[in-house]
Amino acid sequence: MFFNLEKKDTATSARAGTIETAHGKIETPIFMPVGTQGSVKAISPADLNDIGAQIILGNTYHLYLRPGMELVARAGGLQKFAAWYKPILTDSGGFQIFSLAELNKITEAGMKFQSHIDGSYHFFTPELVVQIQRQLGSDIMMVLDQCIGYPCELDQAAKANEITIQWARRGLEEFHRTESIHGYEQYLFGIVQGSIYPEIRRQSAVALMENDFHGFAIGGLSVGEPKAAMYEMTGVCTELLPETKPRYLMGVGKPEDLLTGISLGVDMFDCVLPTRNGRNGTVFTPDGALVIKNAKYREDFSPIDENCNCYCCRTFTRAYIRHLFQAQEILALRLASLHNLTFYLKLMRDARQAIIDGNFANWRRAFLSRYQSSKETDGGTGDF
Amino acid sequence: MFFNLEKKDTATSARAGTIETAHGKIETPIFMPVGTQGSVKAISPADLNDIGAQIILGNTYHLYLRPGMELVARAGGLQKFAAWYKPILTDSGGFQIFSLAELNKITEAGMKFQSHIDGSYHFFTPELVVQIQRQLGSDIMMVLDQCIGYPCELDQAAKANEITIQWARRGLEEFHRTESIHGYEQYLFGIVQGSIYPEIRRQSAVALMENDFHGFAIGGLSVGEPKAAMYEMTGVCTELLPETKPRYLMGVGKPEDLLTGISLGVDMFDCVLPTRNGRNGTVFTPDGALVIKNAKYREDFSPIDENCNCYCCRTFTRAYIRHLFQAQEILALRLASLHNLTFYLKLMRDARQAIIDGNFANWRRAFLSRYQSSKETDGGTGDF
Secondary structure (H helix, E strand, O other), X not given: OOEEEEEEOOXXXXXXXXXXXXXXXXXXXXXXXXXXXXXXXXXXXXXHHHOOOOOEEEOHHHHHHOOOHHHHHHOXXXXXXHOOOOOEEEOOOHHHHHHOOEEEEEOOOOEEEEOOOOOOXXXXXHHHHHHHHHHHOOOEEEOOOOOOOOOOOHHHHHHXXXXXXXXXXXXXXXXXXXXXXXXXXXXXXXXXXXXXXXXXXXXXXXXXXXXXXXXXXXXXXXXXXXXXXXXXXXXXXXHHXXXXXXXXXXXXXXXXXXXXXXXXOOOEXXXXXXXXXXXXXXXXXXXXXXXXXXXXXXXXXXXXXXXXXXXXXXXXXXXXXXXXXXXXXXXXXXXXXXXXXXXXXXXXXXXXXXXXXXXXXXXXXXXXXXXXXXXXXXXXXXXX | OOEEEEEXXXXXXXXXXXEEEOOEEXXXXXXXXXXXXXXXXXXXXXXXXXXXXXXXEEOHHHHXXXXXXXXXXXXXXXXXXXXXXXXXXXXXXXXXXXXXXXEEEEOOXXXXXXXXXXXXXXXXXXXXXXXXXXXXXXXXXXXXXXXXOOOOOHHHHHHHHXXXXXXXXXXXXXXXXXXXXXXXXXXXXXXXXXXOOXXXXXXXXXXXXXXXXXXXXXXXXXXXXXXXXXXXXXXXXXXXXXXXXXXXXOOOOOHHHHHHHHHOXXXXXXXXXXXXXXXXXXEEEOOEEEEOOOHHHOOOOOOOOOOOOOHHHHHOOHHHHHHHHXXXXXHHHHHHHHHHHHHHHHHHHXXXXXXXXXXXXXXXXXXXXXXXXXXXXXXXXXXX
């Protein structure tokens, strides 16, 4: 069975489960470090194994442009290419075309866009996007979707959603028409869109649920809308989506957003926040996020988090890490990224344990009370 | 005993020995990875331990400016600050003032210079440089020297050398006047200067040898002079320097330069070449250096060096590493640096073993014959 729902919280909609793929099991709720171009920035696969990462994300848009899916396929798939032998989820490219590519033109047929690297023209169809992900060999694939910005008029959201639903069906047909290239099973998720309009979100979810997707993503959030709207839309979707399939809230977010997502019934998350903020010198602790470059850490010879068991915290002081950032040393990027990913993965493990123990709501309250007591930083943007 | 000479080659002047410091033994000949600002660029202390690094180098000039020696001292010394618990050698800053700093003005008293970071004015004396290194707590310290460029007139070289000898004596006096701050023994090396003038090199060596330095560095080479001159000057120095003390050829160089240095009786080397070239995508193999970004490696699914046991070669293909460079992924810098340092350290271990086996000349010939058969690259500049 692809997804096994192990435990449901009673006070909230939180769930604990297991996803089983050819490359191993994933215990949910789970955070997926983002390996945009086939590498989680500044982090090695050995590092990821050390900190207990169970699944990473790759970006179809980026890998299609560079190094190209044919090369990845000839390498034996993205796992072998990147030497990461645990599960990989790839997105569909829809969000990157929306946010990165130039001159994107969307018709029912697909999306025309210009590469952000060399300006070359490309055309993504729902079928091609499945074919690319077959070549990449990701364990979990995403259908092509049309992501829209915020704010967005109702009729625009409705129209984009219609296309997204058509594309989802076409993607699923292509999925069934084709087979795995690399000799192991792959899975396909649909993506619920609909901006901040509950009715469109519901239509989207209901239409997608008529198809045999292996799971459902909630897309088009964390694009500038108010937090309350993001949470509301997430709840609208998870209320409708089948309990027996995993739910993935795309591109979210800050620690508190993950916990809210979990309480609304989300199982999977990805975000560049821990690695990007790490590279910018913002590090997460149970007492809130710290801007490690601040002068107050100049002579702070304690670790970032004395209870964290990552290599960074076991080995180095805040003063040294601050020095590395001041001196623009590459090691700084790695250490801060490693610590932040460790923090996110532990947060998910702790949340899962709390759900299993029937104590999620209390645990979450205690975590947030301590985490939000510090006002040094809110951890930067969680926009994408 | 600080230095133990274990074996002398008969066909060349090569030697195998052991240096003993408070932070452990160093088997010579040795290559010292450069940790300019208290971090070997893109490499962690755990990486350095994995690849068998025995000693690293720190730059007094850089650490003085940032984070400052007082902070390093309060951290318990550079070993504790950087979490590298094996030996550290620090240079004196003379070379960086020569090559990096602005408006440096040299008098008998010392060197006035402007920081390359913020333009602030500083004044280094031979005494201060020893005091700084006491605070840093390096196992092996260097006296302040006046490095001169190439070409350089005889009288200019002679004058600079006179100052360097005076400064060496003053540095040694300061060394004896002061004590270790961090509770373990430190050692002080003199630096032979003299540009490409054999007579000045000899005068310099003889004058320095009258003092009880623990070892001798050969400085002011690899600054643009012809290779033949560099080798000749090295030989002029090692012929005179006492057999019972280690010799350190500063800032050299390419693999072939290290082997020539060894054959001339040098025990210690440092150079940014393996890490800098690694960051530029040039990697070393027994068949010569490769420019991994070249298109020919696009679909090369073999490791950089199939006989290398570093994490990079055990784990990743040339195609993937090329992709990381193309995609400007930070992991590329680390993997190429790690591999190149592994190559350099193994080269030194193999040279040492060949000396012990009485087979150095043959081993060197065989290595160079294979190494120089490839004409893809000469491994870039070894200028500093």
